[in-house]
Amino acid sequence: METLLPKFDSVFSIDCVIFGFDEGELKILLIERNEEPFKNWWALPGYMVEQDESIDHAAERILYELTGLRGIYMDQFYTFGDVNRHPQGRVITVAYYAMLRLSGNKELKPVSNYASKAVWIPVKDLPKLAFDHEKIFAQGFEKIRNKISYQPIAFELLPEKFTLTQLQNLYEVILNKKLDKRNFRKKMLNYGILKELDEKQKGVSYRAAKLYKFDRRKYSKLFQKELTFGR
Amino acid sequence: METLLPKFDSVFSIDCVIFGFDEGELKILLIERNEEPFKNWWALPGYMVEQDESIDHAAERILYELTGLRGIYMDQFYTFGDVNRHPQGRVITVAYYAMLRLSGNKELKPVSNYASKAVWIPVKDLPKLAFDHEKIFAQGFEKIRNKISYQPIAFELLPEKFTLTQLQNLYEVILNKKLDKRNFRKKMLNYGILKELDEKQKGVSYRAAKLYKFDRRKYSKLFQKELTFGR
DNA sequence: AATATAGTGTGTATTTTTTACACTAAGTAA
DNA sequence: TTACTTAGTGTAAAAAATACACACTATATT
Numbered sequence: 001m002e003t004l005l006p007k008f009d010s011v012f013s014i015d016c017v018i019f020g021f022d023e024g025e026l027k028i029l030l031i032e033r034n035e036e037p038f039k040n041w042w043a044l045p046g047y048m049v050e051q052d053e054s055i056d057h058a059a060e061r062i063l064y065e066l067t068g069l070r071g072i073y074m075d076q077f078y079t080f081g082d083v084n085r086h087p088q089g090r091v092i093t094v095a096y097y098a099m100l101r102l103s104g105n106k107e108l109k110p111v112s113n114y115a116s117k118a119v120w121i122p123v124k125d126l127p128k129l130a131f132d133h134e135k136i137f138a139q140g141f142e143k144i145r146n147k148i149s150y151q152p153i154a155f156e157l158l159p160e161k162f163t164l165t166q167l168q169n170l171y172e173v174i175l176n177k178k179l180d181k182r183n184f185r186k187k188m189l190n191y192g193i194l195k196e197l198d199e200k201q202k203g204v205s206y207r208a209a210k211l212y213k214f215d216r217r218k219y220s221k222l223f224q225k226e227l228t229f230g231r
Numbered sequence: 232m233e234t235l236l237p238k239f240d241s242v243f244s245i246d247c248v249i250f251g252f253d254e255g256e257l258k259i260l261l262i263e264r265n266e267e268p269f270k271n272w273w274a275l276p277g278y279m280v281e282q283d284e285s286i287d288h289a290a291e292r293i294l295y296e297l298t299g300l301r302g303i304y305m306d307q308f309y310t311f312g313d314v315n316r317h318p319q320g321r322v323i324t325v326a327y328y329a330m331l332r333l334s335g336n337k338e339l340k341p342v343s344n345y346a347s348k349a350v351w352i353p354v355k356d357l358p359k360l361a362f363d364h365e366k367i368f369a370q371g372f373e374k375i376r377n378k379i380s381y382q383p384i385a386f387e388l389l390p391e392k393f394t395l396t397q398l399q400n401l402y403e404v405i406l407n408k409k410l411d412k413r414n415f416r417k418k419m420l421n422y423g424i425l426k427e428l429d430e431k432q433k434g435v436s437y438r439a440a441k442l443y444k445f446d447r448r449k450y451s452k453l454f455q456k457e458l459t460f461g462r
Numbered sequence: 463a464a465t466a467t468a469g470t471g472t473g474t475a476t477t478t479t480t481t482a483c484a485c486t487a488a489g490t491a492a
Numbered sequence: 493t494t495a496c497t498t499a500g501t502g503t504a505a506a507a508a509a510t511a512c513a514c515a516c517t518a519t520a521t522t
Binding site: 006007010011012049051052053054055056058076078079081082083088089090091092094150 | 237238241242243280282283284285286287289307309310312313314319320321322323325381
Binding site: 163164165181182185186204205206207208209210 | 496497498499500501502
């Protein structure tokens with residue numbers, strides 16, 4: 001039966017909204033396109049999905065080819081399917097996002113030549129982007145802002161060891177809102193998902209703060225669905 | 232420049248996970264397929280998107296053609312892109328969901344003949360479904376369960392006038408959890424998004440309950456993002 | 463008319479969570 | 493030693509969440 005039916009092929013793409021946090025600034029990973037259309041424009045890392053790969057796999061591959069970043073786990077957040085979003089025809093795109101720690105300064109080096117370079121750009125200096133990528137970016141930002149307010153995912157953006165002040169700064173940047181220091185600390189420490197280390201910050205010209213680590217095991221226990229409504 | 236570039240066409244589909252609530256049961260809208268592959272199987276209402284329509288528009292059109300339901304607003308929730316999810320080739324599908332009031336018994340009548348019929352099936356009696364539709368359904372159910380616990384969207388499933396007990400039953404069905412009557416009422420009434428009516432339930436063989444209406448205006452004011460973290 | 467039945471409707475005390483708020487301690491640099 | 497800068501800390505008040513049980517009322521049944 002199957003052989004009598006027409007065969008389908010498709011063209012669709014993946015775009016990645018990758019956030020990083022560095023020097024107190026929230027950044028986003030962009031590439032400079034080296035291909036028409038929009039050659040030499042800034043764009044989100046994104047490309048066509050192959051016929052024989054799942055979209056999740058494509059996301060990883062594409063991010064690697066365009067930026068050199070490897071094995072980054074991303075979550076899908078929305079699919080953009082306006083008719084004219086791509087000048088060459090009907091191309092819908094599935095958007096993924098991730099949050100990365102920038103410490104260690106992983107090098108960015110496109111592996112394919114679809115991109116001429118890949119760089120971290122502060123979110124507040126976002127340039128004009130190719131296609132509908134500004135819209136995609138905006139929705140991705142919205143997504144993490146939402147998510148961070150009910151799941152402490154911010155750790156993914158910080159170095160492995162961090163101070164509470166750094167953590168708070170990050171929350172403030174994403175939520176675009178000042179937070180109270182004492183309440184913030186109380187709340188975070190109460191979650192019980194931070195390990196206090198015996199180490200202190202180094203190289204600062206003032207009192208050094210304690211360093212903390214994120215305790216992934218306790219975290220996943222804590223956030224296996226906890227809903228409102230008592231019994 | 233554009234004319235030198237290859238033209239792209241694509242094949243992709245929409246699937247709809249539509250919830251209804253009737254006689255104390257949560258139901259889902261299914262069709263019986265009248266086309267290969269999976270002819271005569273149960274399936275979610277879904278079909279291919281046309282080249283010249285946005286995916287949001289396609290969702291509405293497809294739901295109408297397969298079930299006769301018109302102008303239903305749906306939200307996208309996930310895109311399924313495994314390589315072998317469709318036997319005829321590479322077809323990714325964008326899944327949408329909606330919650331509907333079943334009162335008034337809108338008639339279900341496929342307008343195209345891709346479906347031989349469309350019916351409401353209790354979620355607890357879900358049959359075997361075509362393609363990967365069971366997976367899609369499960370993720371859609373997860374979605375509303377999640378959503379209902381931070382936004383009172385349950386009204387969309389109830390008739391325009393409803394009793395607090397009906398509302399509570401619905402929450403209990405979706406959350407799969409018994410709730411305390413007094414606390415539930417206190418909480419709901421405190422939101423201030425219910426209008427108490429001068430009417431009472433009719434045709435019951437016990438004390439009739441007051442009827443309420445959902446106050447959409449107050450609701451949208453209340454739920455314009457309210458995040459945790461004080462100041 | 464009396465009674466059984468089934469769901470409606472209500473209040474309070476306790477605990478937990480959230481919020482507001484300001485000063486001292488520690489380390490570095492001059 | 494002093495000036496500077498950030499780290500670190502507690503409490504009281506308000507708000508929200510929770511646990512819990514019984515009398516009321518409309519109808520159907522006899």
